[in-house]
Amino acid sequence: MSITKMGVIGMATMGRNIAINIAKKGYKVYIYNRSKEKTNKIINQNLYKNIIPTYNLKEFIKSLSYPRIILIMIKSGNAIDKIIYELKNYLIIGDIIIDGGNTLYLDTIIREKYIYKIGINFIGAGISGGEEGALKGPSIMPGGNKISYKLISQLFKKVAAKINKNTCIKYIGPNGSGHYVKMVHNGIEYGDMQIIAESYLILKNILNLNNEELATIFKKWNKGDLNSYLIEITYYILRKRDEKTGKYLIDIILDIANQKGTGKWSSKNALDLCIPLPLITQSVFSRYFSYLKNERVNASKFLIAPPKKIIGNKISFIESVRRALYMSKITSYAQCFAQLKFASNKYFWNMNYEEISKIFSAGCIISAKLLKKISEAYNNMPNINNLLMAPYFQKLTSKFQSALREIVAFSVINGIPIPAFSSAINYYDSYRSKFLPANIIQAQRDYFGGHTYKRIDAIGNFHTNWV
Numbered sequence: 001m002s003i004t005k006m007g008v009i010g011m012a013t014m015g016r017n018i019a020i021n022i023a024k025k026g027y028k029v030y031i032y033n034r035s036k037e038k039t040n041k042i043i044n045q046n047l048y049k050n051i052i053p054t055y056n057l058k059e060f061i062k063s064l065s066y067p068r069i070i071l072i073m074i075k076s077g078n079a080i081d082k083i084i085y086e087l088k089n090y091l092i093i094g095d096i097i098i099d100g101g102n103t104l105y106l107d108t109i110i111r112e113k114y115i116y117k118i119g120i121n122f123i124g125a126g127i128s129g130g131e132e133g134a135l136k137g138p139s140i141m142p143g144g145n146k147i148s149y150k151l152i153s154q155l156f157k158k159v160a161a162k163i164n165k166n167t168c169i170k171y172i173g174p175n176g177s178g179h180y181v182k183m184v185h186n187g188i189e190y191g192d193m194q195i196i197a198e199s200y201l202i203l204k205n206i207l208n209l210n211n212e213e214l215a216t217i218f219k220k221w222n223k224g225d226l227n228s229y230l231i232e233i234t235y236y237i238l239r240k241r242d243e244k245t246g247k248y249l250i251d252i253i254l255d256i257a258n259q260k261g262t263g264k265w266s267s268k269n270a271l272d273l274c275i276p277l278p279l280i281t282q283s284v285f286s287r288y289f290s291y292l293k294n295e296r297v298n299a300s301k302f303l304i305a306p307p308k309k310i311i312g313n314k315i316s317f318i319e320s321v322r323r324a325l326y327m328s329k330i331t332s333y334a335q336c337f338a339q340l341k342f343a344s345n346k347y348f349w350n351m352n353y354e355e356i357s358k359i360f361s362a363g364c365i366i367s368a369k370l371l372k373k374i375s376e377a378y379n380n381m382p383n384i385n386n387l388l389m390a391p392y393f394q395k396l397t398s399k400f401q402s403a404l405r406e407i408v409a410f411s412v413i414n415g416i417p418i419p420a421f422s423s424a425i426n427y428y429d430s431y432r433s434k435f436l437p438a439n440i441i442q443a444q445r446d447y448f449g450g451h452t453y454k455r456i457d458a459i460g461n462f463h464t465n466w467v
């Protein structure tokens with residue numbers, strides 16, 4: 001069946017730009033937004049004749065042909081339930097609703113079940129790329145009923161980002177799997193942003209570099225292994241001047257990092273699954289630390305910093321920071337892909353990690369050169385438990401670990417907070433540890449609570465009368 005038209009609900013940043021993107025590909029796009037101002041704004045821009053405004057849901061649905069394909073791009077949470085509740089009055093068996101927002105995968109699992117029961121197909125699609133990606137080609141992670149996905153796949157392949165011969169969309173799996181992958185994508189995004197921020201802090205505080213010098217370093221890094229969207233925009237951010245004052249904008253931006261919460265979802269999920277995700281969790285906590293601005297300012301007057309140690313060779317220090325950043329990035333992706341694997345097994349999603357790394361390769365916030373190495377690693381070893389064990393990453397981390405150790409130690413000695421960098425080396429060391437001191441913890445649990453322990457020389461649970 002050939003699709004020629006579809007509907008988009010929600011004309012804020014993402015919905016508007018995806019609607020334009022779809023229209024550019026020659027489809028008729030009927031748009032609807034709760035408040036009419038956003039709809040009128042896009043129409044007044046006179047962009048494409050095949051973007052057609054509608055002002056209530058009834059009119060919106062009537063404009064579409066069967067099966068009606070409706071992409072919802074609105075604020076996640078209750079708003080999605082409300083809109084589905086209204087839509088359900090007008091939809092018939094076989095119509096397709098796609099939730100393209102940042103929805104919690106657990107909500108998608110519930111909604112898919114409910115909507116499927118009434119005969120409507122539901123796809124929970126993670127979409128990444130921000131404003132620019134939505135317009136030029138985002139990375140799309142669809143989950144849900146595979147037959148419905150097949151109906152919309154041709155259209156969405158035209159909309160998605162392309163890199164080399166790869167189109168950044170692939171069916172992920174049933175029910176909430178697409179939104180789960182988007183959640184993990186955002187966890188990676190939090191980690192990447194935090195380790196870039198820590199690199200900036202180390203270089204700024206230890207080497208006293210100015211914004212132009214810092215920008216030059218990021219520009220150079222972007223030409224090598226660290227090549228990524230986030231490193232690229234950091235270069236532009238560091239050079240941007242404030243229109244009002246003429247000063248560097250970065251020096252005027254308050255050091256409080258906000259969040260909508262998807263990074264927190266990743267961390268909470270890892271805690272629920274009982275799997276380690278320290279770098280992402282430290283990145284979430286770092287945003288929480290940033291909120292304590294007044295307390296931090298006050299504490300800085302009373303809690304003494306250590307005396308500054310001077311570094312020897314500036315050039316080799318910068319190279320160590322680059323290696324520390326790359327090593328941290330690798331451990332971060334290793335943690336997050338291990339999280340995907342654990343969840344995929346638990347929920348029977350049968351995820352393909354090679355394909356997922358390819359979807360992340362362009363159009364999204366975490367697009368990076370490293371993802372090519374990750375997809376190659378999964379191509380060679382599809383069932384590997386942890387990316388650190390892939391021969392390429394074994395070799396690379398054994399070479400780069402000393403730089404990360406050096407930078408973490410030097411930052412700690414100088415009193416520079418680097419929670420994500422230090423969690424990266426701790427993850428690496430914990431993962432490669434044949435022995436961890438959990439025997440002490442287990443003995444303590446048995447001592448105070450009779451919780452029993454296992455022995456290395458016998459099978460079963462044992463309890464000791466410790467006193």
Ligand SMILES: NC(=O)C1=CN([C@@H]2O[C@H](COP(=O)(O)OP(=O)(O)OC[C@H]3O[C@@H](n4cnc5c(N)ncnc54)[C@H](OP(=O)(O)O)[C@@H]3O)[C@@H](O)[C@H]2O)C=CC1
Pocket residue numbers: 010011012013014015033034035038073074075076078079080082083100101102103127128129130131260
């Ligand atoms: N911004 C980004 O960079 C990215 C966002 N996303 C996700 O995509 C989705 C859309 O994001 P974005 O475009 O930024 O928009 P926002 O998340 O800022 O949401 C604003 C839109 O939601 C609509 N809305 C809010 N509540 C309701 C409701 N109860 N009923 C109907 N409509 C409602 C608003 O309508 P009204 O104008 O009437 O208020 C408006 O169109 C979100 O889930 C977001 O998390 C995903 C990737 C990137």
Ligand SMILES: O=C(CO)[C@H](O)[C@H](O)COP(=O)(O)O
Pocket residue numbers: 102127128129130186189258259260261262263365
């Ligand atoms: O999904 C996104 C990109 O992939 C959004 O930009 C996301 O909302 C940013 O997350 P937060 O507001 O929590 O920093």
